[in-house]
Amino acid sequence: MNKYLVVFLLLPLIAIAQDRADYELGWTVGNIEVEPTPVGVDEMKYIGNQYITRDDSTLMNYVTRIVQNDIDFHADFQFVGIDSFYMKMYEMKELDILGWQRLGADYLVKLEAEFPANKIRVRWKLYDAIRQQMITKDVLVRKKSNWRVLGHEIANQIVKSLTGEDGIFLTKIVYVKKIGDGKEIFIADYDGASEIQLTNTGVLNLSPCYSPTSNEVFFTSFLEDDPKLFKVNVNSKKMTKVAEFKGIVAAPSISPDGDKIACVLSKDGNSEIYVLDIKGNIIKRLTKHRSIDSAPTWSPDGQMIAFSSDRSGSPQLYIMDSDGLNLHRLTYQSRYNDSPIWSARGDRITFVSRTKAGRFDLASIDTSGTQYKVLTEVGMNENPHFSPDGKHIIFSSTRLSSGDIYTMDITGRNQRRITRNGKTTNPNWGPMK
Numbered sequence: 001m002n003k004y005l006v007v008f009l010l011l012p013l014i015a016i017a018q019d020r021a022d023y024e025l026g027w028t029v030g031n032i033e034v035e036p037t038p039v040g041v042d043e044m045k046y047i048g049n050q051y052i053t054r055d056d057s058t059l060m061n062y063v064t065r066i067v068q069n070d071i072d073f074h075a076d077f078q079f080v081g082i083d084s085f086y087m088k089m090y091e092m093k094e095l096d097i098l099g100w101q102r103l104g105a106d107y108l109v110k111l112e113a114e115f116p117a118n119k120i121r122v123r124w125k126l127y128d129a130i131r132q133q134m135i136t137k138d139v140l141v142r143k144k145s146n147w148r149v150l151g152h153e154i155a156n157q158i159v160k161s162l163t164g165e166d167g168i169f170l171t172k173i174v175y176v177k178k179i180g181d182g183k184e185i186f187i188a189d190y191d192g193a194s195e196i197q198l199t200n201t202g203v204l205n206l207s208p209c210y211s212p213t214s215n216e217v218f219f220t221s222f223l224e225d226d227p228k229l230f231k232v233n234v235n236s237k238k239m240t241k242v243a244e245f246k247g248i249v250a251a252p253s254i255s256p257d258g259d260k261i262a263c264v265l266s267k268d269g270n271s272e273i274y275v276l277d278i279k280g281n282i283i284k285r286l287t288k289h290r291s292i293d294s295a296p297t298w299s300p301d302g303q304m305i306a307f308s309s310d311r312s313g314s315p316q317l318y319i320m321d322s323d324g325l326n327l328h329r330l331t332y333q334s335r336y337n338d339s340p341i342w343s344a345r346g347d348r349i350t351f352v353s354r355t356k357a358g359r360f361d362l363a364s365i366d367t368s369g370t371q372y373k374v375l376t377e378v379g380m381n382e383n384p385h386f387s388p389d390g391k392h393i394i395f396s397s398t399r400l401s402s403g404d405i406y407t408m409d410i411t412g413r414n415q416r417r418i419t420r421n422g423k424t425t426n427p428n429w430g431p432m433k
Contacts, residue, residue: 037162040080040105040129041068042095044122048114059120059147060113066151067109067124067158069191070169073416074159075391075409080105101129109158120144124154126161136161148193168389172234172430174198174208174217175396175405178423185219187234190387190429192405192418198232199239205230207251210430213258217428218242220250229263229280243280251295254278255302255322262286262296262305273307275322286324297349298322299342306330306340306349317351319367331365333372339382343410344390350375350410352382362395364410375412383425386410388432396425 044060046052072079080103082095100108108127113120125137138157142150149170156167171190176183182202188195199205201223208219215234220227227250229243243249247266254261260283261276273286273296287293291311298305299322306319312329315338320327331337336354343350346367353363355374362375362384379399386393390410397406401422408415 036076036078037107038078038080038105039071039107039109039158039162040082040100040103041071041109042100042111043082044111044113046114047112047123050115052115056113056115056120059144060111063113063120063122063147063151063154064111066148067111067155070152070155070167071109071158073169073191073392073407073414074155074167075411075414076159076163097127097129097132101132105129107135107162111154115144116141118144120147120150122150122154124157126158148189152189165389166432168387168392168432170433171388172210172433173394173405173418174210174428174430175419175424176206176208176426177421185217185232186424187217187430188419198234198237201239207426208428209252209254210428211254211258212256212431218252218254218261220248220252229261229276241280243276253296253298255298256300257302260302262298264294264296273305273324284323286320286322287327295339297341300344300346306342308338308340308351317349317365330367330369331372332369333365334363336360337363339384341384341386344386344388348410350384350386350393352384362393362412373412375408376415381406383427385428387429394427394429396427 044064071077097108106129108129110125112123119141121141123139126135128135140150140153152169155169159167168190172187173190174185174187177186183204184200185198185205185208186195187198203222206220208217210217216231218231221230227248228241229249229252230239231242232239245265245267250264252261252263259278263274263276264271265274270290271292271294273293275283275286277283289311291309293307293309296305296307303322304319305322306317308315309318314335316329317331317337317340318327319330334353338352340349340351348364348366350362350364352360355361360380362381363372364375365372379397381395381397384393384395392407392409394407396403403423403425404417405419405424405427406415406417
C-alpha cells in the first residue's frame with residue numbers, strides 16, 4: 001500500500017473539519033457578555049514644512065491602512081471608519097473629536113508623519129472621544145522600507161494602552177501549501193502578508209507547530225520516505241531531523257515551556273500519544289488502547305493534554321493529565337469530534353465537529369463538557385489553532401476554494417480570508433514577538 005495513504009488511514013483524527021458562524025458582536029468571559037470597544041483611526045496627516053513626494057504620501061496611506069486593519073481585526077475593538085456622507089452633509093473637510101464621537105467612536109487614534117532623512121517619523125495620539133481628552137501618545141521612527149512593521153508596532157501600542165495586554169500584530173503564522181506533487185511549509189505575517197517558503201523538499205510536509213520558545217517550526221515530513229519528525233529554523237531555513245521510530249511520527253504539539261513534544265507514534269502497531277523531550281527522545285507513553293488516539297494538545301499550564309480517540313466507536317475528545325493519568329471523555333454532543341486545541345485561558349477547547357447538517361464545523365466547548373457551541377457554517381473547515389492572546393482562531397476552510405487560511409474571533413464573528421492560493425491548509429500561530 002502507498003505509504004502516504006497508510007498515514008491517512010492510520011491517522012484520520014489528526015485533522016478533519018469544522019465550520020458555522022455566530023456573527024454576534026460580543027463575546028463572553030464567564031457569564032459576562034463583553035462588547036467590543038468602538039475605536040476610530042483618522043487618516044495620517046503630514047506635519048512637516050518641506051515638500052514631500054507622491055511616494056511619501058502613499059507611504060502615509062499604507063501605514064494608516066495597517067493600523068486601521070489591525071484595530072479592525074482585534075476581538076476587543078469595533079473599528080469605526082470615516083463616514084463620507086456624514087462629512088458631506090455637514091460640509092466638513094475633516095472630523096474633530098466630537099465628530100468621531102457622533103460616529104460612535106469611544107476612542108480615537110490620530111496619526112502625524114514627518115520624513116527626516118530617508119526615514120519616517122510617526123507621532124500617534126490616543127484620545128478618549130467621550131471625554132474629548134488625550135490619553136497617551138508616542139513617537140516611532142523607522143526606515144521607510146519598514147513601514148509595515150511600523151504600522152503593526154503602532155497598533156500594538158494602542159492595544160497595550162487600551163487593554164493592558166500585548167498586541168499580536170507582529171506575530172507570525174505557519175501553514176502548508178501544495179507545490180507541485182509536494183506540500184511545503186510557509187511562514188507569513190499574522191495577516192498573510194510577507195509570505196516566505198521555509199521548506200523546499202518536493203515531498204509531503206504536514207502539521208507544522210511553532211515552538212513557543214525558539215524560532216523553530218516542528219513538523220512531520222516524508223523526506224526520508226517514512227513520516228518522521230523534523231524542525232526548520234525560521235531564520236536560516238535549515239531543516240533538522242528530530243525523531244524517527246518504526247511506523248509514523250505525527251501531529252507534534254510543543255509544550256508551553258518549549259521543553260517537550262506531545263505527538264503520535266505507531267511504533268508498537270497502533271497510533272498512541274507519547275511525550276518526547278525536545279531532542280526527540282521518548283519520555284513516556286501516555287495512552288494504551290487498541291483504538292486510534294491522535295491530535296494531542298497541551299493545556300496552557302502544561303498540566304493536561306486533550307486528544308481525540310475513536311475508543312467509544314467514533315472520534316471523540318478526551319482529557320488526561322500530562323502524565324497520562326485521570327483520563328476522561330469530554331465530548332458527547334456530536335458523533336464526530338476531532339482536532340482539539342486548548343484556549344489560552346484554559347477554560348475552553350475548540351475542535352472539529354460533524355454537525356447535523358453533515359458538515360465538518362468548528363465548535364467550542366467548556367472544559368467541563370458543557371456550553372457546546374458551533375462557530376462556523378460555510379464550507380469544510382479544519383485545523384483550528386488559537387492566537388497567542390487567546391482571542392482569535394486560525395483555521396483552514398474550503399468555503400471559497402480547495403483550501404485557504406481564515407481567522408475569526410473566539411465567538412466565531414469577524415471571519416476573514418487571509419490566503420488566496422486555494423491549496424493551503426494546516427495553519428499554526430506563532431508566539432508573541
